[in-house]
Amino acid sequence: MSLLGRFPALAGVDLDVAAGEVVLVQGSNGAGKTTLLRACAGLAAFGSGEAEVLGHDLRKDRRAVRRCIGLLGHATFLYDDLTVADNLTFAARSAGVDRSAAAEAMARLGLDGRLRDVPAGKLSAGQRRRVALAAVVSRRPDLWLLDEPHAGLDAAGRNVLDEIVLDAARAGATVLLASHELDRAAALATRTVTMAGGQVTGGLLVPREPIHVA
Amino acid sequence: MWRDAALVAGKDLRVEARSRVGVNQVVPFALLVLVVFAFALDSDRDTLSAVGPGLFWVTVMFSGLLAIQRSFVIESDDDARDALRLSGLDGAGIFLGKAGAVAAQLAVLEVVLALGVVVLYDVHLHGPVMLLLTCLAATVGVAAAGTVYGIIAAGLRVRDTLLPLLVLPVLAPVLLAAARACEAALAGTPADGWPWVRLLFVFATIYVTFGVVAFGPLLEEA
């Protein structure tokens, strides 16, 4: 994917990311990390410039882009009245993926036990984060946009998250990761970009080969 | 589009079935309105049965507003627009799904209200075909127009006041037409009613079409 443009909260961005890369986006609070991720999902107002995500023009074909991305943001986007299983099934089906993806995600994140039939509104904050991550997994995205994914997860959850990110990259997906947990995230990343004042000010702090399989 | 519509409608109805807000709050509210009208007007049965159709549709309209508001509140409240956009579903599909779910809920409500009107206002049901067609067209019209304005108001701080301000004037002709058509049916003078029923179908067609076209861009506003 590539992103080149002006957004109100971003002073100017020029970013090229290849398939199989895990890019860590770092920077202080308010540097524009969240906006960058939202811009990739076509959620930020476009000033000028061009953006191509997964072969689709973000300005023209946002829907095609959104069908193949998964965004884990600050909001969990869960339906409080629906059970965990229903929430994940809806996430999978709305991305055009078979409902079995939801079952897999549940198994992977340990949600297939008692929690399966609990309404999302009755979960604790940490459990909700876990379900939100599972919802992203259920969509089987080609581009993962993870905004502070480690926040609110317990140790076991973090380990699973790391595995999921590495697996996704190995399968040829692209991951953009905004995190303050630099040690943990840097271990996953093939590349790091630094942001300040709404701009990408530095890149390639962790030069490593992209994880690429076929 | 149709697949997405079915998905969204199924999800919305499932949420409503689970949360029971409709059963526990909207239906009692609607019945309460019928009772309150009876207090306000006159317990005189002639008056009530004469104004029955009008009150029925006023009540449906207010309850419809609640249903439309709910329809967007359930989308994770203030992130409604983000959640729907991120889903990657087709805009027209989301519109049809949401409007369909609202229409289905209103249809159930109308059955309950009709019973209420019969019992409380001493209205005798005549002309079932015209009544059914009126309900069908009016319900679709209310749901479609309401859903278009629902997405405009969704996520705004002023949504609770903005939605009625936008929707009620637009629905004014639906209220008029539905009430008149029902009156004609009940009075056994269907000839007076058919123009109104036709008008309701025109309204429904216009706003369903408008929603299918406009909902995507309205959802997309970044």
Add this chain to the structure above:
Amino acid sequence: MTTKSSPAVRVLGWLSAVTLALTAVMALVVTPGDVNMGDSVRLLYLHVPTAWLAMYVSFGVTTLASVLYLWKRTRSRFWDLTAGASAEIGVLFLGLTLLIGSIWGRITWGVWWTWDARLTTTAVLFVLYLGYLAVRKVPASPEVQSRRAAIVAIAAFLDVPIVHQSVEWWRTLHQDATFLDDRRLLDPQIHGSMAWTLFLGVIAFTLLYCWLLAHRFRLAWLEDRLADRAMQVAIDERRAEAGIS
């Protein structure tokens, strides 16, 4: 566009002032009172032009400008600001129409309001466009605001014929006879000078409309530029924060 109004607009302003003054003289001094209505007929010289401007010209321009905004080839802020400015003037004029009509109705019919078809349609239109203006006031980024407003304007316009038709039937089917006989009132089988005054009034108010529109548009345009400048300042500050010149 400068911050000052252009000479053409000033000429327009003078023209509308002169024609309005002429209309006033014609309406109050030259024309005779009506046989039935007496002096209250003079209110119609205000009532008819404001009604015509609000309903046909202002809302027509709003609808047209909204369509032009939504159409990709002609999309520009210009149309959006025009639509908004025109609707504001339209709502103002429609308010005046209702007010004057109400005063006139009180004198002629003895009631402030009657559920006559034309009155009801006007009232519904008034609230419909109040809603439109409310949507314009909801804060959002300029592009979002414009698109949202344009769509609402078109949705409102689609409703106008349906409102008109339904109200028309409602009154004809359910009221035996109104005391308003439209045909007698609006058919200009009236005194020659009266017809001319009415005609002059329409011209005067059309000029006034154009003048108000130009000014309201200019104001909106300037507000827009101010917001743009603030945006540029914000972006510059952001750049400075990043340490880029």
